[in-house]
Amino acid sequence: MIPTEALNFLIHGVLAWPVWKIVVATLVMTHVTIAGVTIYLHRCQAHRALDLHPIPAHFFRLWLWLATGMQTKDWAAIHRKHHAKCETEEDPHSPQTRGIKKVFWQGAELYRIEAANVETLEKYGHGTPDDWLEHNVYSRFRWQGAGIMLVLDWIFFGLGAGTTVWAVQMIWIPLLAAGVINGIGHYWGYRNFDCADASRNVIPWGILIGGEELHNNHHTYATSAKLSSKWYEFDIGWMYIRILSALKLATIKKVAPKPKFEMPRPHVDLENLQAVIANRYDVMAKFAKSIKQAYRDEVAHLKTASADKLAEMKLARVQLARKWLHRDIEQLPEEHRIKVSEALEHSHVLAKIHQMRSELMAIWERSSATREQLLVQLQDWCKRAEESGIRSLQEFSLRLRSYA
Secondary structure, three states: OOHHHHHHHHHOOOOOOOHHHHHHHHHHHHHHHHHHHHHHHHHHHHHOEEOOOOHHHHHHHHHHHHOOOOOHHHHHHHHHHHHHHHOOOOOOOOHHHHHHHHHHHHHHHHHHHHHHOOOOOOOOOOEOOOEEEEHHHHOOOHHHHHHHHHHHHHHHHHHHHHHHHHHHHHHHHHHHHHHHHHOHOOOOOOOOOOOOOOOOOOEEEEEOOOOEEEEEHHHOOOOOOOOOOOOOEEEEEHHHHHHHHOOOOEEOOOOOOOOEEOOOOOOOHHHHHHHHHHHHHHHHHHHHHHHHHHHHHHEEEEEEEOOOOOHHHHHHHHHHHHHHHHHHHHHOOOHHHHHHHHHHHOOHHHHHHHHHHHHHHHHHHHOOOHHHHHHHHHHHHHHHHOOOOOOOHHHHHHHHEEEE
């Protein structure tokens, strides 16, 4: 017969906590895991946006081995490949090519498959820890870390509650990081920046997943230690990084540039050109607002035009494309691309502003052009925008000449 003390230990663990305390402890531990992923694995190791002091760096490394069984090199290599091959067939976990259901529910399996790809680890895993502990502990005993965590949960919380706590810990990253960020973060949500991939900000408050919710911001400025961009967005991971920095436990290397403005120049000069190119994502985000303004002006104009069938047809075509006019046509699904193309055919104003959008983007995509050539191209662009007679283009040209 099992003694009463031993039985109580097996049922309640050494802490003998009530359920609510166990729930709080579980949430705290899973949040530490999320902090480790976003601060150590993601921003520090994969993107080198900050350097961590050995104390927090090794704490996160040890904790992630216990709470997830993940190795630094595997995670960093897979994430770097995701950025390099984003939304293509070679992307390890793109919902655009593999389907949202597969990435959401089987994201952890996709991670394991890619982690077994030696070519990925050799090509993208450079610069990650390569010391005695990595070779003789973390990489050698991969599943044993999670096993140690299970035993610790049993000791502290008892067999029943401890097993539940451990199960939550083990599913936390596969569900939230692999499923929500890799899946939903490239499928649903809002976009601050029209970057080349399908990344989305899931919600503007990055708390539950440590700031990773701001995924479109991250893909736009991948090497930034700060993921929030708008005044209403909150990145709790950045808050932790600032605290570590204040304690001399982290060195911030790079954050996304903040656009600066001054009085508009009479003409675009080299300094202005450099500022426009450095802030090109902000430029295009503001240009999207110009397109929306042009749309409103065009709709108002068409409504006051003669009420014949042709005018009504033009108005209908333009209104059908309202949600997608500010997007790059090439990135749209076929059904939306058709609607935008029809709207541009029936509105020379919208067609002109779309043409100007493509020409503006082409300026910083011409890597072989000299600074002087790019300057002439931007000057010509502003001149044509101001002579177009389109109010939104004229106002935007003025804004371009204000970047400092």
